[in-house]
Amino acid sequence: MKMAAELVEAMNMVKNFRVSDLQTLLASMGRSKSGLKQDLVGRALRLVQTECSPELLKNVRQLYESRFPKASGWLAARRPEGVSVAYSSLSSSPTGTQGADYLNGIPKLSSTPAAEVKLVSLPFYQTLEKLLLPTELIAQNSEKLQDSQCVFELTQSQADQVRNSTELRPGMKAIQVVLRICYTDSIGVQEDQYPPNIAVKVNQSYCHVPGYYPSNKPGVEPRRPCRPVNITPWLHLSTATNRVTVTWGNFGKRYSVAVDLVRVFTSAELFGQLKHCSVESAERCRERIQDKLRFDPESEIATTGLRVSLICPLVKMRIGVPCRVITCAHLQCFDAIFFLQMNEKKPTWTCPVCDKQAPFELLTIDGLASEILKETHEDIEEIEYLTDGSWRPIRDEKERERERSNTPDYPVLDICVPEVNGHSPAHSSTSQTGKSGAGSTAGGAGGGGVVVDLTLDSEEEGVGAGGDSDDTEDSQDSPAPKRGRYDYDKDLVTAY
Secondary structure: OHHHHHHHHHHHHHHOOOHHHHHHHHHHOOOOOOOOHHHHHHHHHHHHHHOOOHHHHHHHHHHHHHHOOOOOHHHHHHOOHHHHHHHHHHOOOOOOOOHHHEEOOEEEOOOOOOOOOEEOOOOOEEEEEEEEEEEEOOOOOOOOEEEEEEEEEOOHHHHHHHHOOOEEEOOEEOEEEEEEEEEOOOOOEEOEOOOOOOEEEEOOEEOOOOOOEOOOOOOOOOEOOOOOEEOHHHOOOOOOEEEEEEEEEOOOOOEEEEEEEEEEOOHHHHHHHHHHHOEEOHHHHHHHHHHHHOOOOOOOOOOOEEEEEOEOOOOOOEOOOEEEEOOOOOOOOEEHHHHHHHHHHOOOOEOOOOOOEOOHHHEEEEHHHHHHHHHOOOOOOEEEEEOOOOEEEEOOHHHHHHHHOOOOOOOOOOOOOOOOOOOOHHHOOOOOOOHHHHHHHHHHHHOOOOOOOOOOOHHHHHHHHHOOOOOHHHHHHOOOOOOOOOOOOOOOOOOO
C-alpha cells in the first residue's frame, strides 16, 4: 500500500513538471528527452509506472521540490547542509563585518561547491585539471542584476603549461583556462547554459563572451551558443591570485560556475580520432541493409530497395567521408569533415538527416558508402541498396530522357551564302526567262550555296530547271514566260 501511494504521488508530481524538469528526469534515467511537452509527460509517466525504483522516486521529489519549494517543505531535511550554509553566509549585507567574504566591495562566491553538479564532457575540450569546482551563484539582494566574484590561483607548472602551449591560431592557445556556467541541478549531467545579461570580467578586464547567432528562418529567435568562455588572455600566468567577476540576471533560476584547465582540439584532430577509432566495416553495413530490407510477413508492403543520396545534406556537395550516427535508423550519410567543422563553429551536434541528437561518441564512418564513393563516377548522385546487400547506381531522370531523345546529327543545307555587297549572285543576272532560274542556281552553287527565287511559281521553276540553252529554236517559239505575282521585277531575298 505504501508503494502504491508513493507511485500515485510521484505521478501527480510529474504531471506538474515543466519541460526542463521532464527533460532532466528522462535524461537522468537514460531516456530520450526530445519531443513536445505532452510526449515528454507521457514518456515520464510510463517510466514511473514501469520502473518505480527508490532512485527514480527520489529524483522526482527533488525536481518537484525545486519547482514548488513551499508545497514540499517536508523535503527540507533532504537538502545538503552545505547548500543551506552557503545561502545564510552570503545573504548578509555587504556593509557587514564579514570582510573576508568580499573583494573590492563585491561578494565572493561560496567556497562550498554546488551539490553534485556535473558538467557534460565536450568533444572539443579535454579537461586536464579542475581549478574551481562547480559553485553556485548566490543572489545578494532582490536586484535583477547581480555581481558574483570567484578567485583561484595557478600553480607554477600549470602557468608554464599554458605559457608554453602551441597556438591553434594567433591569440588562441591549445591549453586554456576556461569558465563554464550551467544550471544548478544535481540530477544528471548539465550542459553549458548562460544566465541572462551575462558579462565576465577577469582581473578588472572584460573578456569576450560568445554572442547570438542570427537565424535565417522567419519567426525563429536568434540562438546563443553556450560554450566555455576562454579567460586565458586576461589571467596572471603566475602564482598570483586571479579574480573573476560574473555579472548575471537574477530571474529565478539557479546557476553554477566552474573553472577548468583544458586542452582544446580542432575539427581536424577530432576527425583523426573518428577515422582511427570509429569505422564500421563494409560487411557490417551490408548486414544492416539486409536486416532493414528483410521481408516482414506481417507487412503488406514489401521493400525491395532503399535509395540513398551521395550528396551531403549539409553543403549540397558530393560526400567526401560518409558518416552517420549509429543510433539513427536511416542509412543516409553526411560528410564527416563538414559536420565537425560546423560544430566547431556552432556546436549543435544534431543529425542533419533526422534532427536527432548526434554526439561525437556515437558518430561512425560508413565503410560500405566509402567504397561506393570510390567506385562510382562523380556524376552519380544517388544509389539504391538491394535486399542482398548489393547496390546499383541510379541515373538522373533528366539524363535518361536526354539519352532517349538523342538523335543523330544530319548535315544542314546552306541555301544561301551572301556576297560581299550583301546581295545574292542572282541579283545582277535576274531575267524574265526561265534560264535565269538555272543560271541563278548554277551561280549559287558556284558560290557555295543555293538561291531560290521566291517570286516564281512551281511551274516556272520546273521550266527554268529543265530548259536547254542549246535549243535556240525551241526557245524562240516558246511563248513568253509568265511574270511573277507582281508587275515588276522583285529582287531575290537572301535567306540568312
